[in-house]
Amino acid sequence: MFAEHTLESAPAASRRAMESTVKRLGHLPPAVARLATSPHLLDGFLKLSAMFEQTTLEPVAREVVVMTIATRNECHVCVAMHTGKLRALGAEDQLIAALAGQEPLPDERLEAVRQFALEVLRTAGGVGDEELRAFLGHGYTEQNALEVVMGIGTYTMSTLANRLTRAAL
Template sequence: MFADHTVESAPPAARRILSATERQLGYLPAAMARMAEAPQLMDGFLKLSGMFENTSLDPLAREVLIMTIARRNGCHLCMAMHTAKLVGLSAPPAVIAALRDGEPLDDPRLAELRRFTEDVADAAGDVGEARVATFLSHGFTRRQALEVVLGIGTYTLSTLANRLTEAPVDEPLREFAWEPQPAR
């Protein structure tokens, strides 16, 4: 349904980004090749993800948020890609497994981040003062509560695009493949 664009076949506004991505990774990910159909979407996602990477949330916390949204939205590609990122961060295997399987996290701070992310997404941000206070009581800041919104928006955008375009998991990520599990 959606073309796997190359640098040459992509709309002109997407070519520079695709070329840079291919140079950086050594291959052109299918998700980017398909997202190139809408250059503004691709550019917007890359800008937003770059901004999210520069938030005050630590790298593991950012990945917990991303995996929470990816699992919530059933994005097999983001689950594989961010599992690989967690492995690269030397995240504890139990944390990775819990995020992939939807099981409880042993770390209270990360567990709270996951719950807060889910609550903010489920309530379209309308979680109320008491919920924010609980988030803050786990060592997070008001700034980080808003950075959660940035992360939710960024990774909702990518997970929906990946699902819409049916982007497959690329070969370098196949060892981290994930399939949504039916509800128990």
């Protein structure tokens, strides 16, 4: 169905993003090769994910958001990629296993991020005052709350696209 593009076979408008990915990672991930079918989706995802990486949420908290979306949406590509990223960040195996199993996290502050992300999804953004206060009560800010929404949007797009294109690991 969906082609796994090379730099030569991809739509011209996707090639710059693909080349940038190869330069940054040293290879072209199969998911990127398939998303290249839509230059707009590929470029949008890469830009949004780079912007999400620049948010004020600490790196492991960002990965909690990503893994919460990836496991919820059953995107095995994202789970594998972001498990690797968590390991590179020094995350403990217990945290990674809990995220993969969609279970409460051993770190209370990170669990607050996971619970908040799930509540944003459950309520389509209509998070109640009590739930928002609980998130903020763990030292997060209103800016962080909006950054969680950004991560949810960014990784909902990629998980759904990866599943649709049947991207391989």
